[in-house]
Amino acid sequence: MDLPVVVRKDMRIYVSNRNRIYWSDRFLENWHTFEARVENAIALAWDSVEDRIYWSDIREKKIYSATRNGTNVTVFISEGLDVTEGIALDWIARNLYWVDSSLNTIEVASLERSSARFHFFIFYII
Incomplete structure (x- = not known):
């Protein structure tokens, strides 16, 4: 089964140095500063x-x-977070997932209704 590949001419890559978010074109030739103010941005999706x-x-x-x-x-989420170090977006199911290393949780919220949140606790066995 061959799936079509779409290459958008306006593709971008985003990176953060915590204090700012930058983006560039797909050739990494022209870097720009993301307009939104960030304090300590860790994860991007x-x-x-x-x-x-x-x-x-x-x-x-x-x-x-x-x-x-x-x-x-x-x-998107304003409470119940501490050290959210990783996020992932499921564009098909319309969910955002994140890991909070301080709370030892993996959480998910609907992109359509951020109030619909679920928590998964991570347990360590030593």
């Missing part, structure tokens, strides 16, 4: 359906989203 970027901010203990250029910033 892109929603290809809504064309939004999500990031976790461990200083403000929130997960935000914004358009690809950093405008129209919204708070």
Whole structure:
């Protein structure tokens, strides 16, 4: 089974140095500063359906989203977070997953209703 491959000319790569988020074209030739203000951005994810970027901010203990250029910033998750070090976006099921290393949890929230959250606790056996 061959699946079609789509190459968008406006593809971007996003990186964070915690204090800022930067993006570049697919050739890594032109770097730009993401417009949204960040305090301590650790993890990034892109929603290809809504064309939004999500990031976790461990200083403000929130997960935000914004358009690809950093405008129209919204708070996605505002409570119950501590050290959110990894996020992943499921664009098919419309869920955002994150790992909180301080709370020892893996959590998921619907992109359609961020109030619909589920927690999975991580237990260590020594």
